[in-house]
Amino acid sequence: MASLNPPLTQFGFRRVNSHSMPDKKTLASKAELRDFEEETLPLMPLLLALARRQTNSEQDAEDLVAETYIKAFRSWSQFEPGSNLKAWLVKIMRNTNLNNIEKTKRDKSHGASIDALEDWQVGAATSLTAMASRSAEAEAIDNMPAKSVTDALDRLPGEFKEVVLQAIVLGLPYAEIAENMGTPVGTVMSRLHRGKKLLRAELAGYGREEGYSVENIDNGDKGQK
Amino acid sequence: MTEFNCQETKKHVHEFLQQELSDAEMNEVAAHLAHCESCEGDYGFEHLFNTVIQRSCNEAPPAELASRIMARVREINAEAGK
Numbered sequence: 001m002a003s004l005n006p007p008l009t010q011f012g013f014r015r016v017n018s019h020s021m022p023d024k025k026t027l028a029s030k031a032e033l034r035d036f037e038e039e040t041l042p043l044m045p046l047l048l049a050l051a052r053r054q055t056n057s058e059q060d061a062e063d064l065v066a067e068t069y070i071k072a073f074r075s076w077s078q079f080e081p082g083s084n085l086k087a088w089l090v091k092i093m094r095n096t097n098l099n100n101i102e103k104t105k106r107d108k109s110h111g112a113s114i115d116a117l118e119d120w121q122v123g124a125a126t127s128l129t130a131m132a133s134r135s136a137e138a139e140a141i142d143n144m145p146a147k148s149v150t151d152a153l154d155r156l157p158g159e160f161k162e163v164v165l166q167a168i169v170l171g172l173p174y175a176e177i178a179e180n181m182g183t184p185v186g187t188v189m190s191r192l193h194r195g196k197k198l199l200r201a202e203l204a205g206y207g208r209e210e211g212y213s214v215e216n217i218d219n220g221d222k223g224q225k
Numbered sequence: 226m227t228e229f230n231c232q233e234t235k236k237h238v239h240e241f242l243q244q245e246l247s248d249a250e251m252n253e254v255a256a257h258l259a260h261c262e263s264c265e266g267d268y269g270f271e272h273l274f275n276t277v278i279q280r281s282c283n284e285a286p287p288a289e290l291a292s293r294i295m296a297r298v299r300e301i302n303a304e305a306g307k
Contacts, residue, residue, distance in 0.1 A: 146281035165282070
């Protein structure tokens with residue numbers, strides 16, 4: 001199929017076809033392979049951290065990362081040196097994951113956009129923590145088991161979770177996140193803000209259920225016994 | 226230098242922590258934080274929260290994943306050369 005091969009379609013936005021390779025089939029030299037490995041592999045743990053939050057099992061997460069690396073390798077010549085490699089890999093992984101999801105179960109359409117989530121819904125959640133002093137809340141969050149935090153992350157609406165992960169865990173600039181998600185930078189900013197707010201409320205709720213609640217912190221002078 | 230007030234400072238917390246502010250804005254925030262306990266507490270909390278989120282997500286990959294990936298990449302590369 002002789003297509004013009006426009007830059008955006010190389011990641012296969014619409015469909016997955018593992019047998020369709022990019023037009024040029026060249027054998028990378030040893031040096032090029034090493035170059036690819038040295039530049040991309042140090043970023044693998046971060047990509048896996050992201051993949052783990054966007055798939056349903058460790059196996060799927062590892063497969064997604066592996067698939068991402070294979071696509072990245074095939075498109076390596078198209079990576080612009082000096083641009084943000086981490087963001088480039090995240091974009092490939094994001095599109096791969098979207099394709100995979102689309103492939104397995106077509107549609108799961110939510111009606112309204114997630115950004116239409118009413119302010120009162122976000123706001124109400126915050127008031128749950130209003131009673132606790134900030135330092136007690138900070139202590140509770142600091143002592144929160146990793147699993148509780150990742151579970152809470154997984155309960156965030158997808159778009160919020162994605163921005164929180166890309167910004168905080170991967171440290172990507174807003175502009176790169178906006179580009180990857182196809183949204184304006186302002187949307188990224190508001191999703192980060194609201195995502196963290198929701199997460200904070202989730203964790204406050206979790207803390208109460210599991211006994212990490214600030215009321216139960218046994219530090220002598222605080223807490224009701 | 227026109228320093229930010231509390232409202233402006235609190236509004237910029239995420240941009241500050243993500244280093245998305247201009248140098249001038251960073252300075253204005255820093256100047257405000259230096260003498261405002263309330264805002265400093267907010268920033269400290271959000272910073273801690275970020276640290277906790279990062280820490281919770283960075284469980285190490287399985288030891289052999291990197292080599293498995295590169296083995297697959299080499300395989301693809303060899304196929305492409307045929």
